[in-house]
Amino acid sequence: APAPSPAPYGLDYATVPPNTDDAVRVPGGYAQNVVVRWGDPILPGAPEFDFDHQTAAAQARQFGYNNDFCGILLLEGPLRRWVLFSNHEYTIEPLMFRDYDAEAPTEEQVRIGLAAHGHSVVEIVRDREGRMTVDVQGPRNRRITGSTEFLLDGPAAGSPLLRTSADPTGTLVLGTFNNCAGGTTPWGTFLSGEENVDQYFANAPADPRLARYGFEPGPSERGWETVERRFDLAQEPNEANRFGWVVEVDPHDPHSRPVKHTALGRFKHEGATIRLSKEGHAVAYMGDDERFDYVYKFVSSATMRKGQSRRAREHNLSLLSDGTLYVARFTGDGAEDGEYDGSGEWIKLAAGSTSFVPGMTAEEVYVFTREAGDKVGATKMDRPEDVEPNPANGHVFLALTNNTDRGKAGKAGPDEANPRADNKHGHVIELVEADDDPTGTSFTWSILLVCGDPADPSTYFGGFDKSQVSPITSPDNLAFDTHGNLWISTDSSQALEQNDGLFGVSLTGETRGRTTQFLSVPIGAETCGPVVTDDFVLVSVQHPGDVDDASPDRPGSHWPDGGSAQPRPAVVNVYREDRGRIGI
Ligand code: FEO
Ligand code: CA
Ligand code: CA
Ligand code: CA
Numbered sequence: 001a002p003a004p005s006p007a008p009y010g011l012d013y014a015t016v017p018p019n020t021d022d023a024v025r026v027p028g029g030y031a032q033n034v035v036v037r038w039g040d041p042i043l044p045g046a047p048e049f050d051f052d053h054q055t056a057a058a059q060a061r062q063f064g065y066n067n068d069f070c071g072i073l074l075l076e077g078p079l080r081r082w083v084l085f086s087n088h089e090y091t092i093e094p095l096m097f098r099d100y101d102a103e104a105p106t107e108e109q110v111r112i113g114l115a116a117h118g119h120s121v122v123e124i125v126r127d128r129e130g131r132m133t134v135d136v137q138g139p140r141n142r143r144i145t146g147s148t149e150f151l152l153d154g155p156a157a158g159s160p161l162l163r164t165s166a167d168p169t170g171t172l173v174l175g176t177f178n179n180c181a182g183g184t185t186p187w188g189t190f191l192s193g194e195e196n197v198d199q200y201f202a203n204a205p206a207d208p209r210l211a212r213y214g215f216e217p218g219p220s221e222r223g224w225e226t227v228e229r230r231f232d233l234a235q236e237p238n239e240a241n242r243f244g245w246v247v248e249v250d251p252h253d254p255h256s257r258p259v260k261h262t263a264l265g266r267f268k269h270e271g272a273t274i275r276l277s278k279e280g281h282a283v284a285y286m287g288d289d290e291r292f293d294y295v296y297k298f299v300s301s302a303t304m305r306k307g308q309s310r311r312a313r314e315h316n317l318s319l320l321s322d323g324t325l326y327v328a329r330f331t332g333d334g335a336e337d338g339e340y341d342g343s344g345e346w347i348k349l350a351a352g353s354t355s356f357v358p359g360m361t362a363e364e365v366y367v368f369t370r371e372a373g374d375k376v377g378a379t380k381m382d383r384p385e386d387v388e389p390n391p392a393n394g395h396v397f398l399a400l401t402n403n404t405d406r407g408k409a410g411k412a413g414p415d416e417a418n419p420r421a422d423n424k425h426g427h428v429i430e431l432v433e434a435d436d437d438p439t440g441t442s443f444t445w446s447i448l449l450v451c452g453d454p455a456d457p458s459t460y461f462g463g464f465d466k467s468q469v470s471p472i473t474s475p476d477n478l479a480f481d482t483h484g485n486l487w488i489s490t491d492s493s494q495a496l497e498q499n500d501g502l503f504g505v506s507l508t509g510e511t512r513g514r515t516t517q518f519l520s521v522p523i524g525a526e527t528c529g530p531v532v533t534d535d536f537v538l539v540s541v542q543h544p545g546d547v548d549d550a551s552p553d554r555p556g557s558h559w560p561d562g563g564s565a566q567p568r569p570a571v572v573n574v575y576r577e578d579r580g581r582i583g584i
Contacts, residue, residue, distance in 0.1 A: 005464075010583040013582075037049075066089045067569050093109060114224070121143075121144070146175035183388075189316075190251060203235075212374075270286070272285070276304060299439045327378040344379075402425060425496070464512060500526050534582060537582060
């Protein structure tokens, strides 16, 4: 066998082998601690978590359920202190309540579910050993829930398509649901994508525009429509249109009203990540996580102002309110060159009040963005999740999680950008903007990884020796370290009968495509929200114990509390025992 290649800078750690342990596994020499768990108090006076006596009032002051995205901003001060933003994607009531009756949830259970959604903003501190904990007294600490008031802004705000009987202005929405991934902006705010919002609503009227977003007739799974009328689309059809946006939260002002940005379009947003152009335009890259849906970008009209003066901050908070929305078309250059690669085009959909889509007004483009993508012939992708620029060089990486419908009868077949039929394990594309200008309309692209068990001949690891890589499936969230390496967290590694994890990937030189596992998460969990700094790694451990037939009487996991405890989604901090740098 060939001698193993030396580890690239920043990826020098002992590879964690695939496993099915009920634990977070990290490389030898690394330590870990749980920063915050579902139910932990994050506001003064919040009660301690009590699984069997949970209340909505307690939940609204405690960390929510199923944290997904994780973002941090360093704060000034003598201690090492950050503000942490987590979003709470969704609830799993059958794992949250004993004897849960899905046919007849109690009003209090519904209200706990509403309060367990949304966001947590919380200050965290790191001690000398490297452990991180929550400062419950942090002045920025805040819970945003399924009942918090949001402002709709941008070109579709106030549209008749967004008005309801409770909000005739079409500008004020209660709550945010199914926030999946997100982004940390250069101007010091957090973004979060509303993803599978259809599942909260009941009784969708027959309307192709509702169907395109998955809204269905009949009762919803959670039954919230029995408690709040707005979840009944037969009574409030436009309420559906008020979800599916990118939201922005200013963590420095706990009294600020979070915003839903209509200029970034409405779809099943995974997240939004920002690159600044040379002039300072904010370019947001975004994926629509559904089989055969699209990749988008938004380019702001205005440019970012530097500094944290009040005027600069107010200006920057409006950057995502006005600009141009594009969708991507990928064109392959043929298989003859032995590579999956080609060129592409950003197709303009709308800018301000101008639509570029025949037969649709600008308001319709923003509210029914998927339909606009359909009309202009955007490329149908294999579930675009994180779409994120590498700060080292601006190259944009796309996690295409999987798509087992690719090539099925009546569905789109493989193309060069989505080359595998029955794509169980997903792939990763690298996109390079023409002239390195993120505001432009053309790009080139190539596939970096075709995921799976490296023994599977359909896999590809950037041309790197497959005997030296970890099995990886269902790439979901992306991050970059300060050395320019890519980090990938996975969702659904059950496809390879192993727990999900976090993987470091080299992008340059002879080790390009070298993919090695850095950590794994407990049974039933998904790894999300990675943050990789020189000194620590944060991950979200989402839905631990979510396995078939699990219930509070038969937990699928006891992580993180151990013993006979119920599983609790949490943020985990990983650091070097010797306080050295990650991967060095
Ligand atoms: Fe919530 Fe696209 O995963
Ligand atoms: Ca995700
Ligand atoms: Ca080619
Ligand atoms: Ca996912």
